[in-house]
Amino acid sequence: MPEQLAFTIEVFLNGLMAGVLYALVALGFVLIYKASGIFNYAQGVMALFAALTLAGIIDGQVPFSHLINAILGTDIHHFGWHVPAFLAILLTMVVMIGLAYAVQRLVFRHLVGQEPIILFMATIGLAYFLEGVGDLMWGSDIKSMDVGLPQGLNTWIDDTTFNAFGYGFFIDNLDIVASIIAALLVIGLVMFAQYTKQGRAMRAVADDHQAALSVGVSLNFIWILVWSLAGFVALVAGIMWGTKSGVQFSLSLIALKALPVLMLGGFTSIPGAIVGGLIIGVGEKLFEFLIGAPFLGGATENWFAYMLALIFLVFRPQGLFGEKIIERV
Amino acid sequence: MTDGYVTADGRQIGPVVMEMKNITLRFGGVEAIKDISFDIRQGEIRAIIGPNGAGKSSMLNVISGFYVPQEGEVWYKGAPRPSMKPYEVAQQGIARTFQNIALFEGMSVLDNVMTGRLTNMKTGMFWQSIWKGKAEREETANREVAEKIIDFLEIQAIRKTPVSRLSYGLKKRVELARALAAEPSILLLDEPMAGMNVEEKEDMSRFILDVNDEFGTTIALIEHDMGVVMDLSDRVVVMDYGKKIGDGTPSEVRNNQDVIDAYLGVAHD
Amino acid sequence: MLYRESGDFSSTYAEDSQTFPIKFDRYRYYFVLFIAIAVIPFMINDYWVNSLFLPFLIYAIAAIGLNILVGYCGQVSLGTGGFMAVGAYACYKFMTAFPEVSMLVHVLLSGLVTACVGVLFGLPSLRIKGFYLAVATLAAQFFLVWLFNRVPWFYNYSASGQISAPERTFFGIEITGPNTQAWATYLFCLMFVIFSAYVARNLTRGSVGRKWMAIRDMDIAAEIIGVSPLRAKLTAFAVSSFFIGISGALFFSVYLGAVEVGEVFGIQKSFLVLFMIIIGGLGSIFGSFAGAAFLVLLPVALKIVGVDWLGWPTDIVAHLQLVIVGGLIIIFLIAEPHGLAQLWRVAKEKLRLWPFPH
Numbered sequence: 013m014p015e016q017l018a019f020t021i022e023v024f025l026n027g028l029m030a031g032v033l034y035a036l037v038a039l040g041f042v043l044i045y046k047a048s049g050i051f052n053y054a055q056g057v058m059a060l061f062a063a064l065t066l067a068g069i070i071d072g073q074v075p076f077s078h079l080i081n082a083i084l085g086t087d088i089h090h091f092g093w094h095v096p097a098f099l100a101i102l103l104t105m106v107v108m109i110g111l112a113y114a115v116q117r118l119v120f121r122h123l124v125g126q127e128p129i130i131l132f133m134a135t136i137g138l139a140y141f142l143e144g145v146g147d148l149m150w151g152s153d154i155k156s157m158d159v160g161l162p163q164g165l166n167t168w169i170d171d172t173t174f175n176a177f178g179y180g181f182f183i184d185n186l187d188i189v190a191s192i193i194a195a196l197l198v199i200g201l202v203m204f205a206q207y208t209k210q211g212r213a214m215r216a217v218a219d220d221h222q223a224a225l226s227v228g229v230s231l232n233f234i235w236i237l238v239w240s241l242a243g244f245v246a247l248v249a250g251i252m253w254g255t256k257s258g259v260q261f262s263l264s265l266i267a268l269k270a271l272p273v274l275m276l277g278g279f280t281s282i283p284g285a286i287v288g289g290l291i292i293g294v295g296e297k298l299f300e301f302l303i304g305a306p307f308l309g310g311a312t313e314n315w316f317a318y319m320l321a322l323i324f325l326v327f328r329p330q331g332l333f334g335e336k337i338i339e340r341v
Numbered sequence: 342m343t344d345g346y347v348t349a350d351g352r353q354i355g356p357v358v359m360e361m362k363n364i365t366l367r368f369g370g371v372e373a374i375k376d377i378s379f380d381i382r383q384g385e386i387r388a389i390i391g392p393n394g395a396g397k398s399s400m401l402n403v404i405s406g407f408y409v410p411q412e413g414e415v416w417y418k419g420a421p422r423p424s425m426k427p428y429e430v431a432q433q434g435i436a437r438t439f440q441n442i443a444l445f446e447g448m449s450v451l452d453n454v455m456t457g458r459l460t461n462m463k464t465g466m467f468w469q470s471i472w473k474g475k476a477e478r479e480e481t482a483n484r485e486v487a488e489k490i491i492d493f494l495e496i497q498a499i500r501k502t503p504v505s506r507l508s509y510g511l512k513k514r515v516e517l518a519r520a521l522a523a524e525p526s527i528l529l530l531d532e533p534m535a536g537m538n539v540e541e542k543e544d545m546s547r548f549i550l551d552v553n554d555e556f557g558t559t560i561a562l563i564e565h566d567m568g569v570v571m572d573l574s575d576r577v578v579v580m581d582y583g584k585k586i587g588d589g590t591p592s593e594v595r596n597n598q599d600v601i602d603a604y605l606g607v608a609h610d
Numbered sequence: 611m612l613y614r615e616s617g618d619f620s621s622t623y624a625e626d627s628q629t630f631p632i633k634f635d636r637y638r639y640y641f642v643l644f645i646a647i648a649v650i651p652f653m654i655n656d657y658w659v660n661s662l663f664l665p666f667l668i669y670a671i672a673a674i675g676l677n678i679l680v681g682y683c684g685q686v687s688l689g690t691g692g693f694m695a696v697g698a699y700a701c702y703k704f705m706t707a708f709p710e711v712s713m714l715v716h717v718l719l720s721g722l723v724t725a726c727v728g729v730l731f732g733l734p735s736l737r738i739k740g741f742y743l744a745v746a747t748l749a750a751q752f753f754l755v756w757l758f759n760r761v762p763w764f765y766n767y768s769a770s771g772q773i774s775a776p777e778r779t780f781f782g783i784e785i786t787g788p789n790t791q792a793w794a795t796y797l798f799c800l801m802f803v804i805f806s807a808y809v810a811r812n813l814t815r816g817s818v819g820r821k822w823m824a825i826r827d828m829d830i831a832a833e834i835i836g837v838s839p840l841r842a843k844l845t846a847f848a849v850s851s852f853f854i855g856i857s858g859a860l861f862f863s864v865y866l867g868a869v870e871v872g873e874v875f876g877i878q879k880s881f882l883v884l885f886m887i888i889i890g891g892l893g894s895i896f897g898s899f900a901g902a903a904f905l906v907l908l909p910v911a912l913k914i915v916g917v918d919w920l921g922w923p924t925d926i927v928a929h930l931q932l933v934i935v936g937g938l939i940i941i942f943l944i945a946e947p948h949g950l951a952q953l954w955r956v957a958k959e960k961l962r963l964w965p966f967p968h
Contacts (some may be wrong), residue, residue: 021941051741082922122944129686130943132741133888136881137939142933152925160625268877271745320750322734329737353848382875393674405834431836443831455817455825460836462817464844477624480816484623595674 017177022223023301024294029187031293033252036194037270038277038285040245045279046218047238050120050197051132054139056267058111058243061146063250063259065107067157069100069151075149101247108243109236111142116236143264152261157254161189190252197248198286201241210237218280272321277332284333292317347383348575349590355383359404359527362421364413366399373399374410375583381527386553387561388574392603393582395580397563398440401529404561405437406430424608432460436525438516440532446505450515454491455505457522458483490521493555494548510541514548521552528552530562534569542566546573571595579603621774629811647799650794659792664865666906667799668857671806673886673898675853680884681893682814684826684848685735689747691719691879692754693851695871696724697858699764702773705786705863706766713780715803717859724855727754732847736840751877758871774868786863796862802860806853811895813849822846823893885935889942891951898909900950908935 037055044052068075072091081087095103119138121129162185174180205211216224217234220308225231253263256283277284296316304312344356359381374396381387389397402408404415406427414421417433422505436457445453451552462483466476491497494514499507504515513533520528533549534542546569552558564570571591579587581596581603587594594600620626630636654663672694679685700720704711718861731750738746758764765773777787782795813819821842824832833839862869869875882905890901909931946952 034797060753082920082926099916108797112690119940119944126943126947128741129684129744130947132686132744133884134940136884137935139934139937140881141936144929144934144936147929148926148933152929200886268748271748271828275742311756311760315749315752318746318752322746322749325742326734326737329739329742407830407834426838427834428836428838431834436833439831443828443834445827445831447827448820448823452820452823455835456820456835459817459821459824464817466813466818466849469816469818470809470812473815476812476816480627481623483817484627488623523836587618 014159015179018173018177018181020298022183023297024186025181025183027294027297028290029183029293030297031290032187032191032194033249033266033289034269034273034293035289036197036245036249036252037266037284038241038273038289039198039282040249041270041274042279042282042285043201043245044238044242045195047214048120048217049128049131049137051128051279051328052138052242053132053135054142054269054272055090055242055246056264057139057142057146058108058246059253059266060259060261060264061111061142061250062104062108062243062245062247063157063254063263064146064150066100066104066157066251067254067259068096068161068195069095069103070159071155073150078151079148093282100273101159102248105244108112108247108266109240112137112236112239112243115239120235121232139264139267155254157251157259159251159255161186161251161255163255184256186256190256193248193252197245198282201245202282210234214238219230232258265307269317272317275325276332289334292320295320348385352384354385354575357381358383358418360416361400361403362414362416364403364410364415366396366403366408372583374403376413377580377583377585378413379578379585379588381505381559382562382576384553384557384559385575386573387559388570388577389406389561389563389583390565390567390570390577391578391580396583397580398531400580401437401531401561401563403445404430404527404529405435426590431523435524435529436520436523436527438513438520438531440535441508442512442516444504444512444516444519447503449501449503450496450507450518451487451491451500453515454487454518454522455483457490457519458487460523461486463531485553486524487522490518493551494518494521510537510544513537513541513545517545517548517552521556521558524556525558527559527561530560530564532563532565534564534566542569549573556580626813629815647797651797653794654796656792659796660865661910662906663796664799666864666903667803667904668794668860669883669886669902670803670899671860672854672857672883673890673902674806674810674895675850675857676883677887677890677892677894677898678810678814678822678853679846679850681887681891681897682819682826682831683822683843683850685732685843685846686741686744686884687747687850688744688877688880688884689731689750689754690854690883691875691877692751693724693728693854694858694861694879695758695875696727696851697721697855698862698869698875699758699773699871700724700855701859701863702766702775703764705776705778709776709778712780713785713863714797716778717856717863720859721852724858725852727845728851729844732844732851735843741863748877751880754953755871755875770870772868773862778863786867788867788910790864795960799860799864802856805909806856807895807899810849810853814895818845826893884930885939887949888939889949892947892951894948894951896954897949897951900954904950905935931967 037059040058041052044050050166072093072095074080074088074091076091115138119134120131123134152333164185166183166185166188169183170180205215213224214234214237216227218228218232222233249266250263253266273285273288276291277288296313299316300310301314304310306314343356347353357380361377361379364374364377365372374505385474389400391397399408403410406425406429409424416422445456448456457461462479464476464479491500494517496511496518499511504512507515517530519531530549534545537545549560549562553560562574574591576589577591578585578586579596579597579600586599586603587597589597620631623630630639652661676687676690679687697720700723701716704716704719731747734746735743758770767769768961775786777784777789779785780798785794795820814822821832821837824835825839825842829839832842858875861874866874877885886901886905887898888901889904890899891897896948912927912931912934916922916930917924942949
């Protein structure tokens with residue numbers, strides 16, 4: 013059945029593309045977790061918040077306009093200008109850095125030394141808080157996002173595969189661009205961590221807080237830096253997903269997709285996040301295509317990643333690339 | 342094998358209750374314990390000493406079932422002990438304390454001591470959910486035992502205090518209370534006096550001797566303070582780099598050339 | 611002067627280990643119980659029952675259940691919504707399969723079914739710890755919701771894919787369906803709340819509870835002093851899921867009457883119940899009630915203040931609610947990780963010495 017095979021290959025490729033985006037979100041988690049031991053559930057909401065902010069700025073929306081209108085009885089919505097995409101991205105980044113500062117200053121500075129699970133629950137609280145703030149600031153209607161990324165069917169791949177297999181693969185230009193940007197981002201982050209002074213300090217903090225402190229690394233600065241980086245990753249992820257399916261609440265759910273990626277890849281490993289993302293992206297698409305849709309009634313993407321991670325973890329609790337846990341008394 | 346001996350201070354020591362036979366324990370490529378054999382007799386205070394990293398704590402962990410040795414057997418009450426989980430070892434009457442205090446920080450002193458009684462509390466969940474009757478009777482009976490231990494170790498005043506609020510020395514004492522509450526046949530103490538000042542050490546030594554004297558509990562302990570070890574213990578095992586280099590009464594060990602070398606430092610070949 | 615314990619001595623260990631060792635507390639507890647059973651049923655109407663009392667009572671059961679797992683045994687679960695769904699669907703299947711049987715039996719059986727499912731999903735907890743486990747429980751959440759959505763047997767092949775509660779009775783009194791009386795549904799749920807709190811309290815003060823707490827505080831040490839981690843964790847999962855299943859069954863059959871699984875038992879529900887026990891107090895039965903009351907009251911209060919008084923649009927008030935809940939979670943975790951229950955304890959401590967604190 014060559015046609016079935018061609019379908020499968022197409023599904024595989026699409027899964028790969030989705031996997032790249034999962035990996036991107038997972039990367040945001042890994043960055044924060046490595047440097048501060050915080051498992052940031054709010055990463056997905058940060059992506060939503062970044063996308064909302066970007067869309068709002070481009071559109072010239074007045075922040076908190078609904079709230080202001082409700083309190084003061086005014087009727088303002090827009091400044092009446094449109095900000096160019098590039099400038100808007102820069103402005104959004106400034107907002108995300110401000111957010112990183114606020115989060116570190118107001119929340120996690122007071123939770124230093126708490127158990128990881130408490131920190132985790134705090135980030136769930138943060139996720140709710142941010143979601144509410146994002147909605148209050150920019151309104152909860154679905155916004156479209158256009159920063160000039162190419163979209164639509166890639167005709168070159170369509171033509172080439174049609175000639176080769178007699179069946180044209182449908183692959184979205186946006187997915188290709190997203191994959192390239194994600195790959196560049198990953199390379200950039202690894203370079204940053206390996207070769208810059210701040211990157212080295214970041215790794216030092218990840219290894220041992222006390223030791224890093226004793227050689228003069230400012231923990232506060234590093235943590236703000238890390239949260240800013242995570243904000244940046246969230247912004248990129250937000251742009252990709254926002255362009256693909258509009259800026260709406262469901263965007264924050266990509267965090268839920270990234271969680272099994274992390275379980276699979278190990279919470280501390282950047283290569284793990286990438287490989288895990290690809291495995292889950294490909295795995296869930298193929299499973300849905302080959303087993304889910306024909307035999308199980310479809311929509312298995314909702315849980316496949318979790319089940320895979322769960323079963324995998326039972327046999328290898330530290331994940332693919334995590335370090336082996338030796339228990340001591 | 343003779344059945345027991347009489348100590349210098351005139352206590353009668355019974356037959357062997359536990360025996361290590363050629364224990365070897367490896368972590369990856371590292372041999373933490375190399376082919377070690379020794380025995381523990383009924384009613385005696387047995388010390389395991391040695392420099393840092395000698396494998397003493399690993400030995401204790403083997404006894405309490407937390408590590409499984411690659412080679413060798415642990416004999417308990419005259420029979421080789423089958424491979425078992427740590428909680429099954431505890432149920433056989435072996436209780437212990439830890440080098441770094443391992444109390445349950447979220448619970449009160451009384452509750453911590455009561456956890457030592459868990460191996461004796463068998464009422465099923467159904468009766469416990471009703472409480473009145475069987476469960477309450479069992480709770481009260483075990484509470485009496487726990488209170489006796491609390492009296493014995495003189496921690497009545499802090500009975501209801503959360504453990505996290507206690508000082509280091511008191512925590513060590515509560516940990517001993519928890520181990521004693523199990524009424525163990527063998528009590529393992531992992532550095533019971535680490536980090537204590539002189540008065541606290543004296544208190545702790547007195548408690549250890551009293552426990553041995555009053556309940557007849559067999560005690561195996563690891564300790565760094567040589568003065569304490571020599572005063573307390575009946576027989577001493579000396580370990581260095583995972584090997585046994587000496588075994589005997591304190592005075593025998595003190596005069597053993599290998600032991601002196603290990604402590605004063607001689608180049609290892 | 612109002613609140614004293616002097617002269618109130620326990621002379622036996624049994625007296626000392628009772629739930630309310632202080633007389634004043636004991637009497638207050640009886641008083642609250644009296645009001646709840648004998649006064650409230652005569653004063654309430656449908657509005658009060660449906661907007662406040664039923665959600666409070668049912669969430670209190672779920673919170674007690676989750677608190678046993680998270681607060682007492684230290685195993686964080688984000689699968690509460692999924693387990694409530696198990697209770698709801700089990701109840702639905704029992705109700706439609708055995709129409710003659712009393713609702714009491716249906717609800718209890720639903721709890722048992724949920725307990726079994728909970729144990730199944732608790733098995734990985736033996737290998738997976740901390741937030742790895744928290745994420746793993748999401749597998750239960752998503753899988754169970756998907757299952758009830760996609761397998762028609764669970765919703766009796768109904769066209770809408772929803773389940774709706776037929777009319778069922780308890781000693782001849784109608785408990786479910788459109789023609790129920792406010793006092794009947796209230797008392798029916800109250801009965802389960804009292805049962806749950808009683809069982810949970812007894813389990814947590816005895817040896818089972820100490821095993822759970824030992825595992826929570828230091829699992830390795832617990833194992834070495836004789837606690838089987840397998841049994842402790844699985845019993846916690848079982849008991850916790852039992853209560854959560856009961857609450858799910860009541861939530862569907864008595865409170866809502868009709869349920870679409872993705873909407874009602876989604877992951878938001880898991881978070882809501884988790885928030886209740888964080889705000890109320892981890893490891894406290896009283897905290898479970900306090901947290902449930904707080905998060906049931908908050909939206910109602912916000913709606914009254916925001917929409918009815920200030921005339922704001924409802925969506926703004928809803929967003930504001932997210933901000934407030936999220937903010938409160940963070941504030942509680944920073945300032946008072948033991949929640950409202952701890953605030954209550956501190957207040958009592960102060961009151962005990964008032965008005966002469968020195």
